[in-house]
Amino acid sequence: MAGGAFSVSNQEGSWIASLSLLGALFGGPLGGVAMRYGRKRTLLALSIPFSFFWLLTVFANSVAMMYVTAFGCGFCSAIVLLVSHVYISEIASPEIRGGLCALAKMASHVGLLVSFSLGAYLDWRRLAMVVTAAPLTLLIAAFYVPETPSCLSLRGREDEAAESLQWLRGEETDVRQEWNTIQANVKRQKAPCSLSALSSTSSGAAAAAAARLLRPVLTTCGVMLFHRMSGAHAFNFYAVPIFRASFAGMDPHGAAVIVAFVQLLASITSGLLVDTIGRLPLLIASNLFMTLALAAFGTFIYMEGGSLVHSIASAGLQPSAAADSQLDWIPLVCVLIFTVAFSIGVGPIAWLLISELYPLEYRGVGGAITSCFSYACAFVSVKTFVDLESAFGLHGAFWIYALVSLLGLVFVLVFVPETRGRGLDEMTDSAADANLVINKNHA
Numbered sequence: 001m002a003g004g005a006f007s008v009s010n011q012e013g014s015w016i017a018s019l020s021l022l023g024a025l026f027g028g029p030l031g032g033v034a035m036r037y038g039r040k041r042t043l044l045a046l047s048i049p050f051s052f053f054w055l056l057t058v059f060a061n062s063v064a065m066m067y068v069t070a071f072g073c074g075f076c077s078a079i080v081l082l083v084s085h086v087y088i089s090e091i092a093s094p095e096i097r098g099g100l101c102a103l104a105k106m107a108s109h110v111g112l113l114v115s116f117s118l119g120a121y122l123d124w125r126r127l128a129m130v131v132t133a134a135p136l137t138l139l140i141a142a143f144y145v146p147e148t149p150s151c152l153s154l155r156g157r158e159d160e161a162a163e164s165l166q167w168l169r170g171e172e173t174d175v176r177q178e179w180n181t182i183q184a185n186v187k188r189q190k191a192p193c194s195l196s197a198l199s200s201t202s203s204g205a206a207a208a209a210a211a212r213l214l215r216p217v218l219t220t221c222g223v224m225l226f227h228r229m230s231g232a233h234a235f236n237f238y239a240v241p242i243f244r245a246s247f248a249g250m251d252p253h254g255a256a257v258i259v260a261f262v263q264l265l266a267s268i269t270s271g272l273l274v275d276t277i278g279r280l281p282l283l284i285a286s287n288l289f290m291t292l293a294l295a296a297f298g299t300f301i302y303m304e305g306g307s308l309v310h311s312i313a314s315a316g317l318q319p320s321a322a323a324d325s326q327l328d329w330i331p332l333v334c335v336l337i338f339t340v341a342f343s344i345g346v347g348p349i350a351w352l353l354i355s356e357l358y359p360l361e362y363r364g365v366g367g368a369i370t371s372c373f374s375y376a377c378a379f380v381s382v383k384t385f386v387d388l389e390s391a392f393g394l395h396g397a398f399w400i401y402a403l404v405s406l407l408g409l410v411f412v413l414v415f416v417p418e419t420r421g422r423g424l425d426e427m428t429d430s431a432a433d434a435n436l437v438i439n440k441n442h443a
Contacts, residue, residue: 011386012063016070017237018383023074024375031079032368038155039087040147043080047139050076054135057128074375080138081351082371086363089355090148091168093178095275098352102271105348109267112236113260120257149179153186154361213366216357219415220350220370223283226408227350228377230290231401232342234385235335242394255332262336266343279349280418286345287409291402293338298398300330346408350374356419 008016034042053072060066084104092100111134118127146168152161162179169175235242239259243252273282358366388397 006062008063008066014383014386016063016066018379019067019070020074020077021233021375021379021382023071023076024078025372025379027075027078028082028371028375029368030075031082031371032364032366034079035083035086035151035364035367038147039083039090039151040142040145042083043087043142044139046076046079046083047135047142050080050135050138051132054128054132058125058132060125076135078371078375080135082354082367085351086355086367087148089352090150097356098274098279098349099271101352101355102267102274102348105343105351106264106267106271109260109264109343113257113264116239116256116260120254149182150186153182158183212359213362216359216362216366217369219417220353220357220366221373222411222415223346223350223353223408224370224374225377226287226404226411227346228374229381229401229404230342230346230408231294231381231385231398231404232338232347233378234382234401235338237382238385255335258332259335259339262339263343266340267348269340270344270348273344274349274352278418279352280412280416282345283349283412283416284345284409286341286347286349287405287412289341290338290346291405291409293334293341294398294402294405297331297334297338298395298402300334301393301398302395353416353419357417 031042034045050073053069053076056065057069057073060069085101088100088104089097115127115131118130122130146164147160149161149165149168152158152164161182162175165175165179165182166173169178239252239256241252243255270282354367354370355363385397388400392400
C-alpha cells in the first residue's frame with residue numbers, strides 16, 4: 001500500500017473495503033434507535049467520533065488497525081446516512097422532498113469525485129487527513145438547523161415544533177394548514193398501533209402494529225437487495241483495478257474520475273426528475289438500462305478473450321497485451337450508461353423510499369431494519385466480488401450483476417408503489433389500508 005509503512009494484500013484489501021460495510025450493518029440499527037432522541041441530536045453526537053475514526057486511519061500502522069478504522073467509519077457513516085435522509089424527508093414539503101433527498105445523494109457523489117481526483121495525487125494517509133474534516137463540517141451545519149417539526153411534535157414539544165416549522169418555511173409563510181396536518185398525523189401515530197403495541201400482551205394490537213410494518217419492510221428491503229447486489233458498490237470499491245483489466249490504453253485513474261463526474265451529473269438530473277416524472281418510472285428505466293449495460297460490459301470482456309480476465313487475488317487484474325486500446329471506448333460507454341442509470345434511479349430512490357413508506361412512529365425502527373439489511377447485502381456484494389471474479393471471470397461477475405438488475409426490474413414492476421407528490425401522512429394511510437386488505441384476504 002503506497003504511502004504507508006506496511007503492505008496490504010488483495011484479500012486484506014477486500015476485507016478493509018467490506019469491513020466498512022460490516023460496520024454499517026451494526027450502525028444502521030443503532031441509528032434507528034438513536035433517532036428516537038432526535039434527528040439533529042444524533043447527527044451532532046456522531047460528528048466527533050466519525051472524524052476521530054478517519055484521524056485514526058491517518059496514523060494506522062498495521063492492517064489490524066485499518067480493519068478497526070474501516071469498521072468504525074462504516075458504523076458512523078450508516079447512522080449519518082439514515083438519519084440525514086429521515087431529517088430531509090421530514091422538513092421538506094411533498095413537492096420538493098424527492099429533489100432534496102436527491103441533493104443529499106448528489107453530495108455523496110461530490111465526495112466520491114473528490115476522493116477519486118485526490119487519490120490520483122495523494123497517498124491514502126493524506127487522503128484520510130482531508131476526509132477527517134468532512135464530519136466536522138457536518139457538526140457545524142447541524143448545530144445551526146432546528147429539529148424536525150414531526151419529531152418534536154411526536155415527543156410532545158408542540159411549541160418548539162411550531163417554531164421549527166415556521167423557521168423552515170420562512171417568517172412570512174402561513175404554516176397553519178401544514179401544522180394542522182402534522183398534528184393530525186402525530187395523533188394518528190399515537191393511536192392504538194404505537195410501537196409499544198409490539199410488546200403488548202394484546203395479541204390483536206401487536207398483530208395490527210406488525211401489519212403496518214410488513215408492507216414497508218418487504219418493499220424497502222426488496223429494493224435495497226437489488227440496489228446493493230447490482231454490483232454498483234463493488235464497482236466503486238474496485239473501479240481502478242476493473243478499469244485496469246478492461247482498458248488497454250486509457251489511464252484507469254482518469255477513467256475513475258470521469259465515472260465519478262458522470263455520477264454527479266446524473267444525481268443532479270435525478271433531483272430534477274424525481275418530483276416531476278416520479279419514482280416508479282425512474283426505477284423502471286434505471287433497472288432496465290443497468291441490466292443492458294452490465295450485460296454488454298461482461299460481453300465485451302468475454303469477446304476480447306479469456307486472456308483479458310485475471311484474478312484480482314492472484315494477478316491484480318492486469319490487462320492483456322492482446323487488448324486493443326482503440327476499443328477502450330466500448331467498456332467506458334457501458335460503465336457510463338450503468339453509472340447514469342444507477343445514479344438517476346435506484347441509487348437515490350432506494351433511500352428515499354425508507355422515509356416515505358414507513359409510518360412516522362415506525363420510521364426509526366423501520367429505517368433501522370432496512371438499513372441493517374441493506375448494509376448486510378452491501379457487505380456480501382463487496383466481499384464476494386473477488387470470489388466471483390476468481391470463479392467465473394470478470395465477465396461472469398458482471399453477467400451475474402446484470403441478472404440481479406433484471407430481477408430488480410421485475411420486483412419494481414410488481415411491488416413498488418408510486419409516492420410522488422404525496423404527503424408522508426397520505427402514504428401512511430395507504431400502507432395501513434393495503435395491509436388491512438392483506439389481513440382480510442388471509443382471514
